[in-house]
Amino acid sequence: xxxxxxxxxxxxxxxSCAAILLGIREARQGKPPQIRTLTALDAINEGIGRATExxxxxxxxxxxxxxxxxxxPVMIASLSFLSHIAEQAARFDCPLIATVxxxxxxQASEDIVRASYVRAGKADAFRPDAVRYLxxxxxxxxxxxxxxxxxxKVAVNIMIGHYANEALxxxxxAHSAGCLQIAGTTNEYQIPFFVAACDxxxxxxxxxxxxxxxxxxSAELGAMSGQDFVKVLSIALTLLGAIATTFGSDFFAxxxxx
Amino acid sequence: MLxxxxxxxxxxxxxxxxxxEYFVDIPALHxxxxxxTGWMPLIQSFAVVTGTINLIAxxxxxxxxxxxxxxxxxxLFVFLAATVxxxxxxxxxxxxxxxxxxxxxxxxxxxxxxxxxxxxASASYRAFRATxxxxxxxxxxxGLVMLGRVPIGEFVSVKMPDVAQWIMDxxxxxxxxxxxxxxGIGYISLCLxxxxxxxxxxxxxxx
Numbered sequence: 001x002x003x004x005x006x007x008x009x010x011x012x013x014x015x016s017c018a019a020i021l022l023g024i025r026e027a028r029q030g031k032p033p034q035i036r037t038l039t040a041l042d043a044i045n046e047g048i049g050r051a052t053e054x055x056x057x058x059x060x061x062x063x064x065x066x067x068x069x070x071x072x073p074v075m076i077a078s079l080s081f082l083s084h085i086a087e088q089a090a091r092f093d094c095p096l097i098a099t100v101x102x103x104x105x106x107q108a109s110e111d112i113v114r115a116s117y118v119r120a121g122k123a124d125a126f127r128p129d130a131v132r133y134l135x136x137x138x139x140x141x142x143x144x145x146x147x148x149x150x151x152x153k154v155a156v157n158i159m160i161g162h163y164a165n166e167a168l169x170x171x172x173x174a175h176s177a178g179c180l181q182i183a184g185t186t187n188e189y190q191i192p193f194f195v196a197a198c199d200x201x202x203x204x205x206x207x208x209x210x211x212x213x214x215x216x217x218s219a220e221l222g223a224m225s226g227q228d229f230v231k232v233l234s235i236a237l238t239l240l241g242a243i244a245t246t247f248g249s250d251f252f253a254x255x256x257x258x
Numbered sequence: 259m260l261x262x263x264x265x266x267x268x269x270x271x272x273x274x275x276x277x278x279e280y281f282v283d284i285p286a287l288h289x290x291x292x293x294x295t296g297w298m299p300l301i302q303s304f305a306v307v308t309g310t311i312n313l314i315a316x317x318x319x320x321x322x323x324x325x326x327x328x329x330x331x332x333x334l335f336v337f338l339a340a341t342v343x344x345x346x347x348x349x350x351x352x353x354x355x356x357x358x359x360x361x362x363x364x365x366x367x368x369x370x371x372x373x374x375x376x377x378x379a380s381a382s383y384r385a386f387r388a389t390x391x392x393x394x395x396x397x398x399x400x401g402l403v404m405l406g407r408v409p410i411g412e413f414v415s416v417k418m419p420d421v422a423q424w425i426m427d428x429x430x431x432x433x434x435x436x437x438x439x440x441x442g443i444g445y446i447s448l449c450l451x452x453x454x455x456x457x458x459x460x461x462x463x464x465x
Binding site: 001002003006009010013016017020021024066067068069073074076077079080083100102103104106107108110112128129131132133134136137138139140142143147151165166168169171172175186188191193195196197203204205207208209211215217219220223224226227230231234 | 277282283284298304305309312315325326327330363366367373374377380382385437438439443444445447448451452454456460
């Protein structure tokens with residue numbers, strides 16, 4: 001019934017989901033896990049405060065990914081950041097500019113920013129041009145952002161989402177414009193560029209951990225402990241596989257191809 | 259109900275269907291999965307229309323209020339109108355449309371892609387300052403990889419290309435795999451939370 005070659009992957013997914021759901025249940029029963037504070041999260045709040053004092057806008061970019069293909073999970077996590085940033089910006093009366101590259105992300109972003117302003121009790125302060133659709137073309141999108149950063153004298157540039165080759169272009173231009181920069185992505189090829197060009201970086205899974213922390217929902221935090229269990233399991237399987245292969249056994253190689 | 263319960267129910271139904279369609283060999287599931295994934299471009303196309311309306315509204319406001327750089331918005335309107343008129347009126351294979359695409363969009367995009375090389379140089383210059391142990395390790399390993407990848411590296415030592423390849427194949431690859439496994443677990447967790455309705459960020463506009 002299970003497609004040949006995907007049996008192990010299917011079982012791994014079932015075990016992973018079970019561990020994550022158990023973590024969520026434990027957290028809901030009053031045992032939320034302790035998660036270390038990520039400095040990038042503190043930097044976001046400090047950055048919004050700094051932009052408010054300077055009377056300059058905060059720019060948020062979700063990258064070029066959309067909500068339906070590869071990179072969709074990090075885009076959903078990115079929307080959690082947008083929700084938090086928009087609410088903080090509304091509270092401090094700090095201008096926010098959120099730029100998006102995909103139509104579906106634009107729809108979701110506009111709803112989220114509007115809802116965040118309502119939650120902050122500043123529904124009247126919401127401006128329709130707070131969320132701006134630029135282009136699906138990555139370089140047009142990057143060019144549009146660079147124009148906004150320079151023309152509107154952005155103080156803080158936050159880039160969390162799915163990025164490709166345009167990542168460094170935006171980050172370096174924002175650095176030249178003197179922006180405080182906080183970035184995060186799960187695309188392993190863009191992480192080095194962000195580390196080189198930005199002040200704070202959320203690396204890979206940290207994006208999801210930070211999104212869970214922002215929600216302050218015990219269920220979201222509980223999922224993190226489930227994820228840690230799956231990580232330990234992955235390390236154990238990798239070590240066992242390496243040892244078995246070294247001693248000439250192909251048991252684990254056959255197991256993962258099952 | 260239409261704003262909250264229905265989207266959540268749809269998320270649960272479609273989410274589980276797509277996941278099981280990938281793993282389970284049932285033709286009916288495959289047909290349903292293909293139909294749903296076939297709707298994605300359609301939804302995306304409608305979403306692009308709403309995005310374009312936003313683009314016109316933002317840049318229209320910029321022109322009306324003569325904001326700094328408003329003339330760039332005019333350029334945008336001219337090319338937006340030209341692309342839509344030629345594309346809808348004559349199709350995307352006519353010379354006029356190909357000119358807009360091949361002679362304007364592609365060269366501009368290639369120029370920006372080419373500029374990345376200079377941005378890499380300036381970002382590397384800042385990143386490669388050995389201010390602590392981590393950045394010193396980065397500087398040394400990056401220096402060895404760069405030397406191994408250029409002809410002068412072989413003049414320094416014939417072993418240099420092998421050293422560069424070893425750094426890429428062993429420590430760098432190990433780091434990348436750890437990164438990918440952790441990100442993959444994060445993906446599973448977030449997808450699960452979204453499918454079962456724990457994470458509702460995408461619906462927060464309806465709260």
